[in-house]
Amino acid sequence: MQVFTLSRDEALKIIKNPKFLQGKILDLSSFNFQEIDDFAFSGLNLEIKKLILPNSLSKIGESAFMLNKIEEVVFGPNVEIILDSAFESNLIKNIKIPEKVTILNNSVFASNQIENLVIPEWVSQIKSDSFTDNAIQTIKFNSNKINVDIYSFVGNSPKKIDIFGEFSFKNESKLLNFYKVKLDFFKNFDKFENNFKIIVDNFEVSQIFLSFNWENLETINLISPHFQTEKELEIFINKSKIDKNLHFEGSGPDFLKKILKIC
Numbered sequence: 185m186q187v188f189t190l191s192r193d194e195a196l197k198i199i200k201n202p203k204f205l206q207g208k209i210l211d212l213s214s215f216n217f218q219e220i221d222d223f224a225f226s227g228l229n230l231e232i233k234k235l236i237l238p239n240s241l242s243k244i245g246e247s248a249f250m251l252n253k254i255e256e257v258v259f260g261p262n263v264e265i266i267l268d269s270a271f272e273s274n275l276i277k278n279i280k281i282p283e284k285v286t287i288l289n290n291s292v293f294a295s296n297q298i299e300n301l302v303i304p305e306w307v308s309q310i311k312s313d314s315f316t317d318n319a320i321q322t323i324k325f326n327s328n329k330i331n332v333d334i335y336s337f338v339g340n341s342p343k344k345i346d347i348f349g350e351f352s353f354k355n356e357s358k359l360l361n362f363y364k365v366k367l368d369f370f371k372n373f374d375k376f377e378n379n380f381k382i383i384v385d386n387f388e389v390s391q392i393f394l395s396f397n398w399e400n401l402e403t404i405n406l407i408s409p410h411f412q413t414e415k416e417l418e419i420f421i422n423k424s425k426i427d428k429n430l431h432f433e434g435s436g437p438d439f440l441k442k443i444l445k446i447c
Contacts, residue, residue: 188217188240195224208233212241213260219243222267226250234258244270266292281307288314288336302326305348310336310395322346323396328388337396345404347392354385354445363408364416365446367434369423370402376420378440382432385445390430398423406446419444 190198198204204211208231215238222245230252237244239260246267254274263282268290276296281288287309294316301320303310305327317339328349353360367382384390389406401423408414418436425433434444 189219189221190215190217190224191221192224195220199225199228199230205230205232209236210234211236213238216240220245220248222246222248223250224248225252228252230254237263243267246270247272249274268292269294271296287311290314291316293318303330312336313338315340320396325349325392328386328392330388330392332388332391332395334391334394339397341397341400343400343402345392345396345401346407347389347405348407348409349388350410351386351389351406351408352447354447355439356441356443361408361411361414362417363411363414365406366416366418367404367406367421367432368402368418369398369404369421376435376437378438379433379435380440381443382419382421382434383443383445384430385447389446393430398426 210232213236217238218240219242224245226247226249232252232254234256235254236258237260239262241260242262243265244263244267247269250269250272252274254276257271257276257279259282262284264284266285266289269292271293272291273295276293276298279293279298281304283306286306288307288311290311291313294313296318298315298318298320300322301315302324303326307330309331310333312333312335314336320337320340320342322344323342324346326348328347353362353365384393419434420436422433
């Protein structure tokens with residue numbers, strides 16, 4: 185099957201045509217190409233409020249839209265591959281990951297203005313610097329079954345992290361299940377006199393925890409939808425006593441003893 189690829193030469197013609205670029209909207213929806221070539225629109229300093237991609241598109245090349253001023257991207261339903269740095273250094277504030285994209289490649293959305301990010305359950309891997317140097321305030325992971333490079337979110341210091349998945353907690357020899365465990369880094373560390381250590385013993389969760397700056401962190405929520413009938417637990421974390429191995433000091437209800445492991 186012949187694959188139609190949009191080249192840089194064709195891209196330069198498109199941006200000069202008011203039929204496709206008008207009122208700071210670049211509308212490519214009428215085209216039928218399957219791929220956008222590497223560097224096709226890169227380094228053009230285009231002021232684009234909205235980029236509309238065609239339904240036929242399945243692959244976006246390396247640095248294809250890098251170094252522009254794109255604020256919003258509308259993906260078609262067939263996008264499967266977005267290569268390294270494809271949208272690096274733009275002004276994107278919100279991004280909706282296409283349903284067929286399972287890997288977020290190196291620096292793919294680095295140096296934008298994303299504030300609230302949702303990582304859908306179909307994403308299996310986030311590579312190095314994918315979201316470096318954004319303005320991320322909240323991240324929601326719809327699954328914890330994901331391989332997150334520890335440099336994925338460099339330069340971001342979110343306030344809130346939500347992670348949905350299958351979690352269990354081990355306290356001494358006892359297994360505990362909760363619908364939601366809230367780790368509160370912001371207030372009331374002295375609310376409970378009962379102090380204990382917290383150890384992250386779940387590889388995927390530890391990789392997520394290591395991938396961003398904790399300076400402004402207020403809350404991490406670990407949510408287990410399959411335990412909806414179970415109770416919720418809030419633990420207060422002493423942010424000054426977190427070591428490089430992700431061992432915390434926490435305080436909480438008296439039934440928690442000595443060491444609580446996140447499994």
